Amino acid sequence: KAGVTQTPRYLIKTRGQQVTLSCSPISGHRSVSWYQQTPGQGLQFLFEYFSETQRNKGNFPGRFSGRQFSNSRSEMNVSTLELGDSALYLCASSSLTGGADTQYFGPGTRLTVL
Amino acid sequence: DAKTTQPPSMDCAEGRAANLPCNHSTISGNEYVYWYRQIHSQGPQYIIHGLKNNETNEMASLIITEDRKSSTLILPHATLRDTAVYYCIVSRYSGGSNYKLTFGKGTLLTVNP
Secondary structure, eight states, X not given: OOOOEEEOSXXXXXXXXXXXXXXXOOTTOOEEEEEEEETTTEEEEEEEEETTEEEEXXXXXXXXXXXXXXXXXXXXXXXXXXXXXXXXXXXXXXXXXXXXXXXXXXXXXXXXEO | OOOOBOOSEEEEETTSOEEEEEEOTTOOTTEEEEEXXXXXXXXXXXXEEESSSOEEOSSXXXXXXXXXXXXXXXXXXXXXXXXXXXEEEEEEOBTTBOOOOOOXXXXXXXXXX
Protein backbone atom coordinates (compact mmCIF):
# COMPACT_ATOMS: atom_id res chain seq x y z
CA LYS A 1 0.00 0.00 0.00
CA ALA A 2 1.12 3.53 -0.65
CA GLY A 3 1.88 5.55 2.44
CA VAL A 4 0.47 8.84 3.58
CA THR A 5 1.19 11.57 1.07
CA GLN A 6 1.28 15.30 1.69
CA THR A 7 1.41 18.15 -0.77
CA PRO A 8 3.15 20.43 -1.23
CA ARG A 9 6.35 19.37 0.48
CA TYR A 10 7.67 22.89 0.80
CA LEU A 11 5.90 26.22 0.87
CA ILE A 12 6.96 29.81 1.37
CA LYS A 13 4.38 32.44 2.26
CA THR A 14 4.37 35.95 3.68
CA ARG A 15 2.67 37.23 6.80
CA GLY A 16 -1.05 37.79 6.42
CA GLN A 17 -1.49 35.29 3.63
CA GLN A 18 -3.38 32.06 3.97
CA VAL A 19 -2.28 28.55 3.07
CA THR A 20 -3.92 25.19 2.37
CA LEU A 21 -2.10 21.92 2.88
CA SER A 22 -3.29 18.57 1.59
CA CYS A 23 -3.06 15.04 2.96
CA SER A 24 -4.00 11.74 1.34
CA PRO A 25 -4.24 8.93 3.89
CA ILE A 26 -3.32 5.31 3.40
CA SER A 27 -6.00 3.56 1.38
CA GLY A 28 -8.74 2.34 3.68
CA HIS A 29 -7.78 4.61 6.56
CA ARG A 30 -10.64 6.82 7.69
CA SER A 31 -9.08 8.88 10.47
CA VAL A 32 -6.70 11.72 9.69
CA SER A 33 -4.85 13.70 12.36
CA TRP A 34 -2.74 16.81 11.89
CA TYR A 35 0.28 17.89 13.91
CA GLN A 36 2.54 20.92 13.98
CA GLN A 37 6.24 20.56 14.71
CA THR A 38 8.42 23.51 15.68
CA PRO A 39 11.86 23.57 17.31
CA GLY A 40 10.46 25.33 20.37
CA GLN A 41 7.22 23.43 20.97
CA GLY A 42 8.01 20.07 19.45
CA LEU A 43 5.23 17.97 17.93
CA GLN A 44 1.77 19.20 18.86
CA PHE A 45 -1.64 17.82 17.97
CA LEU A 46 -3.83 20.12 15.88
CA PHE A 47 -7.02 18.18 15.11
CA GLU A 48 -8.46 14.88 13.97
CA TYR A 49 -11.05 14.13 11.34
CA PHE A 50 -13.16 11.07 10.83
CA SER A 51 -16.02 10.63 8.35
CA GLU A 52 -15.75 14.26 7.27
CA THR A 53 -16.23 15.48 10.85
CA GLN A 54 -13.75 17.09 13.16
CA ARG A 55 -13.86 14.92 16.27
CA ASN A 56 -11.00 16.32 18.30
CA LYS A 57 -9.07 19.56 18.43
CA GLY A 58 -5.86 20.64 20.05
CA ASN A 59 -5.08 23.99 21.63
CA PHE A 60 -4.60 26.13 18.54
CA PRO A 61 -6.31 29.39 17.52
CA GLY A 62 -9.23 29.47 15.13
CA ARG A 63 -6.91 30.50 12.27
CA PHE A 64 -6.13 26.81 12.01
CA SER A 65 -8.91 24.82 10.43
CA GLY A 66 -9.37 21.74 8.37
CA ARG A 67 -11.77 19.50 6.58
CA GLN A 68 -12.07 15.97 5.35
CA PHE A 69 -13.63 14.78 2.13
CA SER A 70 -15.73 11.70 1.47
CA ASN A 71 -12.66 9.85 0.17
CA SER A 72 -10.92 10.55 3.52
CA ARG A 73 -8.47 13.02 1.99
CA SER A 74 -7.97 15.99 4.26
CA GLU A 75 -6.89 19.58 4.00
CA MET A 76 -5.81 22.03 6.63
CA ASN A 77 -5.94 25.76 6.26
CA VAL A 78 -4.09 28.47 8.12
CA SER A 79 -5.38 32.00 7.64
CA THR A 80 -3.65 35.29 8.38
CA LEU A 81 -0.26 33.68 8.62
CA GLU A 82 2.14 34.75 11.36
CA LEU A 83 5.90 34.25 11.53
CA GLY A 84 5.37 31.72 14.33
CA ASP A 85 3.38 29.49 12.00
CA SER A 86 6.61 28.47 10.30
CA ALA A 87 6.76 24.77 11.02
CA LEU A 88 6.68 21.25 9.70
CA TYR A 89 3.04 20.22 9.35
CA LEU A 90 2.46 16.51 9.62
CA CYS A 91 -0.52 14.43 8.73
CA ALA A 92 -1.14 10.94 10.11
CA SER A 93 -3.77 8.38 9.22
CA SER A 94 -5.14 5.37 11.05
CA SER A 95 -7.56 2.62 10.19
CA LEU A 96 -9.70 2.60 13.35
CA THR A 97 -9.94 -1.16 13.49
CA GLY A 98 -10.17 -0.98 17.25
CA GLY A 99 -7.68 -1.39 20.06
CA ALA A 100 -4.35 0.21 19.33
CA ASP A 101 -5.00 2.20 16.20
CA THR A 102 -1.52 2.94 14.95
CA GLN A 103 -1.04 6.30 13.30
CA TYR A 104 1.14 6.41 10.22
CA PHE A 105 2.72 9.72 9.33
CA GLY A 106 3.36 11.40 6.03
CA PRO A 107 6.60 13.20 5.14
CA GLY A 108 5.21 16.58 6.16
CA THR A 109 4.89 20.00 4.57
CA ARG A 110 7.58 22.49 5.49
CA LEU A 111 5.94 25.93 5.73
CA THR A 112 8.09 29.03 5.94
CA VAL A 113 6.42 32.36 6.70
CA LEU A 114 8.43 35.47 5.81
CA ASP B 1 -2.32 10.56 28.79
CA ALA B 2 0.50 9.40 31.04
CA LYS B 3 3.77 11.31 30.92
CA THR B 4 6.94 9.61 29.73
CA THR B 5 10.56 10.21 30.67
CA GLN B 6 13.42 9.39 28.31
CA PRO B 7 17.12 10.21 28.40
CA PRO B 8 17.84 13.12 26.05
CA SER B 9 20.60 11.31 24.18
CA MET B 10 22.36 7.97 23.81
CA ASP B 11 25.21 6.58 21.76
CA CYS B 12 25.54 3.13 20.30
CA ALA B 13 28.22 1.41 18.23
CA GLU B 14 27.21 0.17 14.82
CA GLY B 15 26.29 -3.51 14.90
CA ARG B 16 25.59 -3.52 18.61
CA ALA B 17 22.17 -3.61 20.25
CA ALA B 18 20.66 -0.27 21.16
CA ASN B 19 18.54 -0.31 24.30
CA LEU B 20 16.39 2.77 24.73
CA PRO B 21 14.64 3.13 28.10
CA CYS B 22 11.37 4.87 28.85
CA ASN B 23 9.72 5.53 32.16
CA HIS B 24 5.92 5.81 32.29
CA SER B 25 5.18 5.32 35.97
CA THR B 26 1.68 6.86 35.80
CA ILE B 27 0.45 4.62 32.99
CA SER B 28 -3.09 3.34 33.41
CA GLY B 29 -4.57 0.01 32.46
CA ASN B 30 -6.00 1.01 29.09
CA GLU B 31 -2.96 2.87 27.83
CA TYR B 32 -0.65 1.52 25.18
CA VAL B 33 3.07 2.17 24.83
CA TYR B 34 4.09 3.30 21.36
CA TRP B 35 7.51 3.92 19.93
CA TYR B 36 8.16 6.15 16.95
CA ARG B 37 11.34 7.56 15.52
CA GLN B 38 12.04 10.63 13.48
CA ILE B 39 14.99 11.03 11.21
CA HIS B 40 15.88 14.66 10.70
CA SER B 41 13.01 16.66 9.20
CA GLN B 42 11.08 13.59 8.08
CA GLY B 43 7.72 12.40 9.36
CA PRO B 44 7.76 10.16 12.44
CA GLN B 45 8.04 6.48 11.62
CA TYR B 46 6.06 3.93 13.60
CA ILE B 47 8.25 1.25 15.17
CA ILE B 48 6.24 -0.87 17.58
CA HIS B 49 3.60 -0.78 20.29
CA GLY B 50 2.43 -2.91 23.19
CA LEU B 51 0.00 -3.10 26.07
CA LYS B 52 1.30 -5.66 28.56
CA ASN B 53 3.27 -8.31 26.75
CA ASN B 54 6.65 -8.03 25.12
CA GLU B 55 6.45 -7.49 21.39
CA THR B 56 8.81 -8.08 18.48
CA ASN B 57 8.64 -7.15 14.84
CA GLU B 58 11.08 -6.82 11.99
CA MET B 59 12.38 -3.51 13.29
CA ALA B 60 12.65 -3.90 17.03
CA SER B 61 11.61 -5.53 20.28
CA LEU B 62 9.61 -3.89 23.04
CA ILE B 63 10.10 -5.06 26.59
CA ILE B 64 7.48 -3.84 29.08
CA THR B 65 8.03 -4.44 32.78
CA GLU B 66 5.45 -6.47 34.66
CA ASP B 67 4.16 -3.40 36.51
CA ARG B 68 4.07 -1.54 33.16
CA LYS B 69 5.83 1.46 34.67
CA SER B 70 8.73 1.31 32.25
CA SER B 71 9.71 -0.16 28.92
CA THR B 72 12.77 -0.66 26.74
CA LEU B 73 12.99 -0.49 22.98
CA ILE B 74 15.67 -2.77 21.59
CA LEU B 75 17.21 -2.36 18.15
CA PRO B 76 19.11 -5.63 17.91
CA HIS B 77 21.80 -4.63 15.42
CA ALA B 78 21.98 -0.86 15.12
CA THR B 79 23.10 0.68 11.82
CA LEU B 80 24.05 4.23 10.95
CA ARG B 81 20.58 4.66 9.44
CA ASP B 82 19.07 4.12 12.89
CA THR B 83 20.42 7.49 14.02
CA ALA B 84 17.23 9.39 14.88
CA VAL B 85 15.12 10.83 17.68
CA TYR B 86 13.15 8.04 19.32
CA TYR B 87 9.85 8.88 20.98
CA CYS B 88 8.15 6.78 23.63
CA ILE B 89 4.46 7.66 23.82
CA VAL B 90 1.69 6.46 26.05
CA SER B 91 -1.70 6.73 24.44
CA ARG B 92 -5.15 5.90 25.60
CA TYR B 93 -7.68 4.25 23.34
CA SER B 94 -10.75 6.45 23.58
CA GLY B 95 -13.50 7.84 21.43
CA GLY B 96 -12.96 5.10 18.89
CA SER B 97 -9.26 5.61 18.33
CA ASN B 98 -5.87 6.52 19.67
CA TYR B 99 -6.34 9.71 17.74
CA LYS B 100 -3.86 11.88 19.56
CA LEU B 101 -0.24 11.17 20.25
CA THR B 102 1.48 13.38 22.81
CA PHE B 103 5.13 13.63 21.86
CA GLY B 104 7.79 14.52 24.40
CA LYS B 105 11.35 15.46 23.52
CA GLY B 106 12.45 11.88 22.87
CA THR B 107 15.93 10.37 22.88
CA LEU B 108 18.47 11.27 20.22
CA LEU B 109 20.17 8.00 19.39
CA THR B 110 23.47 8.40 17.60
CA VAL B 111 24.90 5.25 16.05
CA ASN B 112 28.64 5.55 15.62
CA PRO B 113 30.76 3.63 13.08
